[in-house]
């Protein structure tokens with residue numbers, strides 16, 4: 001019995017120039033690690049109980065009826081360098097479904113074998129990044145951040161060669177779409193106006209049906225990306241590889257390769273081992289998303305009736321983005337300290353707290369969470385530094401209706417801490433998936449007090465600190 005997925009494919013109806021039809025390459029011995037039944041229900045997929053069947057489908061060994069497997073074409077700026085052709089080198093879009101909520105979503109296998117865009121890669125993924133993406137993308141969803149999601153993870157029963165031999169795995173990723181800034185860039189770079197027009201029409205229809213013209217589409221994407229990055233900042237999230245091929249038109253977070261949440265607050269934090277110049281560090285993310293939107297603007301320009309004249313308008317739109325991010329950042333951080341309706345002076349209150357947190361190596365997540373239970377001073381090496389700040393803060397909160405409730409739904413108790421992710425991956429490589437399942441279960445309720453998960457709230461001890469996150473694809 002094969003799994004029935006109610007496909008309703010639209011990308012495959014675009015001309016072949018947008019993708020290559022490619023089948024997944026079967027693997028030796030697929031075994032199921034996890035399947036996300038809640039998400040499957042949203043997608044209207046009726047999952048069998050049988051793990052063997054699930055593993056066969058979500059490894060790519062069996063292609064479900066109605067799928068139209070393809071690898072998507074795109075380009076992208078990687079660390080500032082334009083690569084004129086990338087494309088899914090190890091991912092295959094099976095197709096789309098229209099979910100219970102009426103939303104169209106992609107179902108994609110990642111690590112399912114080579115495609116025409118694999119270049120020198122093997123088309124595969126190893127277990128570590130698959131589990132990392134599964135846990136962090138689902139945690140982000142539970143935190144309320146727009147993101148791609150994880151439907152399944154499967155061991156392939158084959159090793160992949162990285163620096164050493166590592167167990168292979170396939171992730172089934174679900175996304176509002178996989179249209180990236182780089183998808184527009186490839187056709188703009190090729191001066192293929194017809195393809196650009198088709199992609200524009202497709203994107204508008206799929207994501208922004210009320211967009212009136214390319215400038216309006218640009219603005220809508222800018223708005224979503226500004227909100228998204230401010231949301232990341234408010235959670236101490238560092239994406240780590242904000243290349244234009246990892247920047248979606250839908251406004252969802254995509255690609256959890258070298259991402260991490262920071263522990264002690266330090267605005268200069270950079271995690272990714274491949275980010276040697278700190279291009280995508282915590283604070284730089286606000287600049288980098290503007291840079292990415294400038295690349296989108298450039299790619300959309302040829303669609304304007306008078307591109308020369310549109311340069312000025314698009315430039316203004318991009319230049320206005322930092323203020324959008326800033327105001328969203330201020331709103332989110334005000335909420336983190338219990339302020340629902342920010343007014344002049346609140347910004348300085350937040351900055352003052354952050355400065356003191358930095359000086360005291362206070363844990364980002366735990367300090368904000370502790371504001372609502374009265375223990376925040378314990379997070380500071382010099383608790384008097386907190387007390388000095390708290391006097392002004394408490395008097396400001398006098399005007400707020402219910403600051404405790406606001407803080408408790410804004411400041412998570414638990415996040416996927418990097419050292420826990422590394423421990424979880426090491427356990428899974430050794431054959432123990434219990435830490436993976438436990439992280440998923442706890443992170444599904446990040447704003448709840450969960451006495452049984454206290455250990456997952458603790459920052460790393462010095463020996464547990466993970467200084468760099470290896471992309472280690």
Ligand SMILES: Nc1ncnc2c1ncn2[C@@H]1O[C@H](COP(=O)(O)OP(=O)(O)OP(=O)(O)O)[C@@H](O)[C@H]1O
Pocket residue numbers: 086087088089090091117118119120121122123124125241245246254255256257473
């Ligand atoms: N093992 C591999 N084999 C073939 N291509 C690869 C491999 N690893 C990465 N690539 C390709 O290199 C490019 C950049 O990789 P990156 O790590 O940003 O993407 P990814 O994690 O594979 O995919 P996505 O951006 O869809 O999450 C992508 O085009 C990707 O398909």
